[in-house]
Amino acid sequence: MATDNRSSYPLITNHPELSYWDSAATTPAPRPVIEALRIWAERHNTNINRGHYELATKGTDLFEKTRDHARAWLNAPGDWQIIFTSGVTAALNILGGGLDEQINAGDTIVVTADAHHSLFIPLQQLARRRRANFVIIDVDTQGRLDATAWGEAVARRPKVVGLTHVSNVTGRVHDISLLGTQAQAVGALVLVDGAQAVAHLEVNLSALPIDAYAFSAHKMYGPTGVGVLAVNRRLSDQLTPTQFGGGMIDKVDDLDTTWASLPHGLEAGTPNLWGIAAFDAAITWNEHQLTDQRGQQHQLSAEVIRRLLSIPDLTLYGPTEPNERIPLFTFNLRGLHAHDVGEVLAQNGIAVRAGKHCTQPLHRRWDIPATVRASAGHYTISEDVDRLISAITVAQSTLNG
Amino acid sequence: MDNELYQEQILDRYHQPRHHGSLQHPTKKLEGANRTCGDELTMYVQLAGDTIKEIRFESRACAVCTASADLLIDRLIGQPVALLDELDAADIQNMLGLPLSPIRLKCALLPLETLKLYKPSDKT
Numbered sequence: 001m002a003t004d005n006r007s008s009y010p011l012i013t014n015h016p017e018l019s020y021w022d023s024a025a026t027t028p029a030p031r032p033v034i035e036a037l038r039i040w041a042e043r044h045n046t047n048i049n050r051g052h053y054e055l056a057t058k059g060t061d062l063f064e065k066t067r068d069h070a071r072a073w074l075n076a077p078g079d080w081q082i083i084f085t086s087g088v089t090a091a092l093n094i095l096g097g098g099l100d101e102q103i104n105a106g107d108t109i110v111v112t113a114d115a116h117h118s119l120f121i122p123l124q125q126l127a128r129r130r131r132a133n134f135v136i137i138d139v140d141t142q143g144r145l146d147a148t149a150w151g152e153a154v155a156r157r158p159k160v161v162g163l164t165h166v167s168n169v170t171g172r173v174h175d176i177s178l179l180g181t182q183a184q185a186v187g188a189l190v191l192v193d194g195a196q197a198v199a200h201l202e203v204n205l206s207a208l209p210i211d212a213y214a215f216s217a218h219k220m221y222g223p224t225g226v227g228v229l230a231v232n233r234r235l236s237d238q239l240t241p242t243q244f245g246g247g248m249i250d251k252v253d254d255l256d257t258t259w260a261s262l263p264h265g266l267e268a269g270t271p272n273l274w275g276i277a278a279f280d281a282a283i284t285w286n287e288h289q290l291t292d293q294r295g296q297q298h299q300l301s302a303e304v305i306r307r308l309l310s311i312p313d314l315t316l317y318g319p320t321e322p323n324e325r326i327p328l329f330t331f332n333l334r335g336l337h338a339h340d341v342g343e344v345l346a347q348n349g350i351a352v353r354a355g356k357h358c359t360q361p362l363h364r365r366w367d368i369p370a371t372v373r374a375s376a377g378h379y380t381i382s383e384d385v386d387r388l389i390s391a392i393t394v395a396q397s398t399l400n401g
Numbered sequence: 402m403d404n405e406l407y408q409e410q411i412l413d414r415y416h417q418p419r420h421h422g423s424l425q426h427p428t429k430k431l432e433g434a435n436r437t438c439g440d441e442l443t444m445y446v447q448l449a450g451d452t453i454k455e456i457r458f459e460s461r462a463c464a465v466c467t468a469s470a471d472l473l474i475d476r477l478i479g480q481p482v483a484l485l486d487e488l489d490a491a492d493i494q495n496m497l498g499l500p501l502s503p504i505r506l507k508c509a510l511l512p513l514e515t516l517k518l519y520k521p522s523d524k525t
Contacts (some may be wrong), residue, residue, distance in 0.1 A: 337440075354438065399415075
């Protein structure tokens with residue numbers, strides 16, 4: 001399996017007792033990301049876009065360089081905007097809240113059933129506010145979309161389609177190219193939640209037929225409190241701001257205000273400057289350390305899938321083909337509740353997630369109250385796999401009494 | 402190996418609850434859920450006057466929640482319904498006698514909180 005990358009991650013090395021299988025919840029930061037935070041605070045921290053003094057100019061410069069860095073990493077076309085947010089949830093809410101004026105009664109908004117609440121709810125509430133039809137495409141326990149339902153939804157010429165690049169429950173990588181092409185062909189705005197994708201796949205916005213892509217830094221080895229909303233020109237022209245304050249205005253009269261051009265028009269308030277400095281280092285980390293990991297990830301996925309499927313009475317959700325998923329494994333043990341399994345795993349030093357993973361609509365459609373999710377990262381080694389499998393077996397015997 | 406949380410009594414009540422099931426004509430049917438972790442409960446309460454005659458429950462819930470429901474019902478049958486107002490988190494903790502983290506305490510409290518939804522003026 002992989003080389004041992006653990007030494008790059010202080011959180012992992014500080015907790016040798018723990019086998020961390022919760023990267024989908026948040027990823028630990030590598031040393032350079034932590035250093036970047038410290039250096040910003042010690043040497044550069046001033047507010048941006050305002051001060052005339054050299055330190056402030058330099059700070060603004062570094063900030064905007066991070067924006068360019070993100071643009072380059074995503075290979076975003078020149079007319080796309082890269083907007084900093086507090087995370088993917090804020091980014092998707094900017095979209096959901098900012099499209100009110102584009103949606104009329106009777107319009108259709110489409111989302112897939114495996115959408116995380118952070119994509120599902122903004123679009124649901126947009127549909128409610130504007131009296132639009134809200135269509136949810138079923139997803140089976142292998143993570144596959146209902147192709148017939150998708151075709152029917154597209155035929156309704158929806159105004160907005162919300163897609164999930166990689167499901168945080170099934171781990172399935174959806175064919176965003178195909179789905180985006182089909183949706184854009186009928187004039188839909190295609191919004192993509194990339195939260196679970198960016199740490200595991202190359203994202204090339206120049207090659208994706210979509211209108212928006214959003215993700216959080218803390219799921220790609222960066223800090224919490226930072227996210228990116230990338231939007232193309234067609235969509236950004238239609239968005240109205242929903243957060244108001246400093247930095248996003250042009251002229252403030254007594255009774256009305258005009259907005260700054262993008263990206264600043266959608267970036268109200270002082271950004272998370274410390275976080276964005278650390279985010280820059282995280283992008284570099286992803287570019288240099290993680291580019292070759294796809295092959296290793298498939299190996300890891302294949303090994304974990306093989307060993308999980310050999311445990312009796314275990315149901316694995318999502319694709320069984322390693323190259324159709326990221327190394328995220330959601331499962332249940334027959335007759336046992338996920339919460340108890342998660343508890344015994346925790347007693348044995350395994351960090352996983354148990355519950356609905358912010359996907360109530362999906363779990364309701366599957367009629368399953370909860371699932372256990374184990375998700376790997378760059379620091380995961382074969383010993384972690386041994387520990388996970390062994391702990392699952394212990395959970396089975398402990399809970400079956 | 403002895404497990405502090407998953408002791409014999411808890412597992413016994415989890416796998417073979419004494420009060421599982423439903424009632425045909427309950428005085429009140431109450432539903433509760435912990436949506437974050439995925440515990441779901443339906444409780445059927447049968448009163449005779451002000452006395453709790455029987456309670457049954459259906460659940461898709463963890464061992465702590467299920468055992469808590471089953472043991473709580475043991476305690477409540479034959480008691481005045483007003484007892485529900487008097488019971489609190491400390492009573493549930495004492496009843497279970499387990500080391501419960503804040504998250505698992507939520508599981509343990511769900512049955513009581515569901516029953517507390519009953520108001521005497523309600524009719525099914």
